[in-house]
Amino acid sequence: MPSVGPDPTDKDAEPFVEMDPTGRFGRYNDLLGAGAVKKVYRGFDQEEGIEVAWNQVRLRCFVENPTMLERLYAEVWTSGADDRTLNFITEVCTSGTLRDYRHRHRHVSLKALKKWARQILVGLDYLHTHDPCIIHRDLNCSNIFINGNVGQVKIGDLGLAAIVGKNHVANSILGTPEFMAPELYEGVYTEQVDIYSFGMCVLEMVTLEIPYSELDSVAMIYRNVRRGTPPAAMAKVRDPAVRDFIKRCIGAPRSRPPPRSSSGTLSFMASMMTTTAAAAMAPFLLPLSGTAAGLPSPQDRMACCALRH
Template identity: 70%
Template structure:
């Protein structure tokens, strides 16, 4: 095959399935992640020459930002964000089964730092749908980021929200009572750590949402909690999924002895 044809062939290997109105961003067919109201696809920024994430959300209202556009035909909202190269934490954990407790702590600390930012923001923001499928990772540097804020609630000074929304396996019991604060995110984080430690979605023993609801609202813990072999990890999870008033804030959890090893490493690292 002639050299000039070879370049054309390479370009045609993975064609865009959609291009944004400006012609700058091209979307590929592969899905990076999905949430309650959003799907995230791998895409390419032709101007900067980098991979990005193409986010598609079903919403009525949308921003006039140039990186956001409405698709009236599909009744969706599209916007561009950075891409996390290794996808979501659930799939990454399944791919890499042998992970140290220290690595779990590093991921957990970064998630809590994200929650601390949301919860101490003015106005206060509650994520409401935190789970391992919308926590994303750049595996080559171990960087973890919270995504899919499509269901987030801005609650301001009251810190109280009133609508039932989220992923059942990760929803705190008070969410079902329609009267809750940002502490529901701490509960969800605890369930995320439980999944990270066991590679099992909480309440996977239940075959319906109704059964999950019954167990959560009556205080029955997921069976996978007993599969955590490290007592320190188990105790930390239990601290996060306790009663609302007993749950520490994200800021408090970051100061917990659970992260002492990481904090000491950071203090002794001359590059910090």
């Protein structure tokens, strides 16, 4: 369907600096954020009349790491390439990252924090029970996005995710040091590293402090993580149930709760999510595409466009 463009003489109209090959999506010169492997700009879907995220990755990244393309396609609606970059369109979360949103809104109830945490757990459960299993490996509050007007939280930025076999074991070292589980530094780990990172995300959501922000270097963070020394921010968590839940998440791998934990495990966990509730809720991830081998089809991901609370 052809779009109704702005009057060329209208000086107030915001121009697109780039269009996708179909002419449906346009990119504005408005950088929303930059990560380890990509830059994200504000874009617009002329057919649906909605804002989108226009993602750019340098093609040389795929030469250095060919598996990156499969991981990135976990978020893609459509894509195209030029001589230097791969461009792909994804959903845009209107309120940005959970980290930025939490700092903009400093007075948030424990009820709201639990609601966000529950949605993150449902997203992790989807990744971890997918065949093949997907380990995010870089879960932190800057890779979790929110639509603030409805309190809808989604996991994104799967550029460092690992797609693993039946043994669920991965063996490369990468991630954000403050959120990396100790076994991740060893180079042999399972999806339980995402539960550790999730615990650190809950800690940041509650205290507004990035874990281990009191330390001056990655080496010091590494030493404390290996020793099992918790972040100083733990002392600021007043609710005993929340504190115990975080401790369990960042404890030894076998003691960490799975995303679909029993409602009788901890009072905090029980109020966030039960097995029945988890099964009834749609996965809280940015929409997936069936373009890459091993990833779900668009039909399997349809529920992402109409999430239930």
